[in-house]
Amino acid sequence: MTFQMYSSYKDAGFVGLDQVPSHWDVLRFKQVFGEVNERSTTGEEELLSVSEYYGVKPRSQKIDEGEHLSRAESLEGYKLCDEGDLVMNIMLAWKRGLGVTNYRGIVSPAYAVFRLVRDDFPFYYHYLLRSNEYIGYFKTFSSGVIDSRLRLYPEVFGRLTAIVPPLNEQTQIARFLDHETAKIDGLIREQERLIGLLQEKRQAVISHAVTKGLKPDVPMKDSGVEWLGRVPAHWTSSSIKRFCSLVKDGTHLPPPRVSEGIPLLSVRNIVGGEFVRRSDDSKISENDYVALCRSFTPQQRDVLLAIVGATLGKTAIISDAMGHFHIQRSLALFRADASKLNPHWLHWVFQSAGFQSLLWEYAGFSAQPGIYLGTLASFKIPVPPIKEQIEINEWIGRQIDPMNTLIKEAESAVLLMKERRSSLISAAVTGKIDIRNWQPPADSMVLNEGASELGVEETAAGRKV
The missing domain is CATH 3.90.220.20 (DNA methylase specificity domains)
Known part of the structure; x- marks a missing residue:
């Protein structure tokens, strides 16, 4: 889709925008x-x-x-x-x-x-x-x-x-953007549905592996834990706090932010099951970082779990490439006793459907949903022998790697489409493109979803009725 520019422009007098069409x-x-x-x-x-x-x-x-x-x-x-x-x-x-x-x-x-x-x-x-x-x-x-x-x-x-712009152009710009953004939004929804299906399949693989194991003929027993049901007879089921030497949440009163310093990371840094640094991370002074570390210092292989807000339940493991940082109160940190509980096993258990449901069942609601750390630490989880934990970890990785690749590709497509949507809006509303002669395709005779969203119904005169 290509459009002409307007024939003449003038100074906009606007921070971030140089020119607008001269008749606006x-x-x-x-x-x-x-x-x-x-x-x-x-x-x-x-x-x-x-x-x-x-x-x-x-x-x-x-x-x-x-x-x-x-x-x-x-x-x-x-x-x-x-x-x-x-x-x-x-x-x-x-x-x-x-x-x-x-x-x-x-x-x-x-x-x-x-x-x-x-x-x-x-x-x-x-x-x-x-x-x-x-x-x-x-x-x-x-x-x-x-x-x-x-x-x-x-x-x-x-x-x-x-x-x-003049009134008739305002209406035409909105009409154009209703039509074009609706097409983009439809494509985004298709990709998001694909992501949802892949995530469901991924979670089903994880959930079955961490509650039933890999051998279908192994003897089973009642775990005594409602969310787990029956588990392999040689597994144990115990509270998280029995297998973690450290269960902490981030600072409740974060220090003042600074322009240069140590990153103070949050649930925003959990992306696709990985804990990553971002260019827009909040930062605190080195002195404040040292003060926070008197309570605890995040370390490689610690497991993080979101405990506040709509992202409750997101989880990741700290990698060895993170450098110095601390965490905000939206995250809880678990340090597994490696001789009994592999951190990757805990990470998978956190992602299972049963555990995720358990989190929301016990979440409290005030300004936003959240769960108390003491409640969380007392939850019982399945604990196979450490060797079997590692075997299941590796099997899960092999099964879900192709799904993760497809999810990342779909997420990248969504990001590109959202960027395209934003660019199109900017070009139209700031006069970078002239859409005065645009008309929807002949087969587009019904209101699209974007128009319905904004309630733009047109008469022959181009006004809302």
């Missing part, structure tokens, strides 16, 4: 949006939340998609919003925590709600404000020492620059 307006957001602060008197309206990927959704949909979300006892006093309003989580605006809503409902009192004060097409702004250029712009003007404390206050947002 350059305004302040306070000339486009006004903040509204209407409150619910009953709390009975639809509760909405902001997704970094799609924008504003009913919170019930997010729960259906697998998120574990807490809910206040009363929603009275929550902020009201109408279709076409801009909803912004001011703490996550720099991370796409905003969007134009297609729903009437209520949002957290901590969010900001804005309403158009001009005759503009709201869903153009949904794409504009979530573009790469604007996300970087918002981060530049957000206040806070570290990313987790950044806030884009409404009065600051009002002073920032808005690029505003």
Whole structure:
């Protein structure tokens, strides 16, 4: 797909964007949006939340998609919003925590709600404000020492620059992006379904191996542990703490972050079952690192398990190439007694379906799901003889390596498609491409899923009805 550029451009006066089409307006957001602060008197309206990927959704949909979300006892006093309003989580605006809503409902009192004060097409702004250029712009003007404390206050947002095409182009841009992003999202969903199927197959292989072993004719016995059921008769079943010399979780009060220092890693660093360093890792001073190490120091072959948040249950083993680092409270660390418990065996047990279900069964919910370390350490796990543990470890590795390769390939494809999606949005909303003459293919006569998501229904005049 190729598009022409506009015939002439002018200075955008915008941090991160040099030029815009010469006939587009350059305004302040306070000339486009006004903040509204209407409150619910009953709390009975639809509760909405902001997704970094799609924008504003009913919170019930997010729960259906697998998120574990807490809910206040009363929603009275929550902020009201109408279709076409801009909803912004001011703490996550720099991370796409905003969007134009297609729903009437209520949002957290901590969010900001804005309403158009001009005759503009709201869903153009949904794409504009979530573009790469604007996300970087918002981060530049957000206040806070570290990313987790950044806030884009409404009065600051009002002073920032808005690029505003004529109304008919706003509608055409939104229409184009609805169509094109829906195609990309469909491809992403196909790859994500493939990833899900491969992960299920992978987990089934692991679950059977760590609970039944590799020999189908071996005598079995009742383990006395509900999640395990029957296990080989020569295996034992004992609590994790009997086989781990160290069971710790990360720092609850992390030291101040610094620009250069020792990495302070979290569940974000568990990627594809491996514990990896990232370019955007938080860092702490060497003195603070030394202070944390007085409690414990992460070591090679320690097993990590996520114990807080929607990622509860993610696990990895520390490799020998990690260097110095410490961990945040989202992770628990287990140091196995190598003479009795192979760390890779513990890693596989953590990934089994039965153990994962056990974690969620005992998780507590406040601001987010989590499990107490004492509860976790008392869980009973299957323990074959150490030689058999190693044999099963090696067998599992051979079985799942091809699956892991396919999963990584599919994840890479998803990443590329998401990058393509972001690039296309940026090009359209900033005028790098001229799509005024674009029309959907002739066989695309029904609303695609992207359009349905945003509620963009067109008349011959190109306006929402």
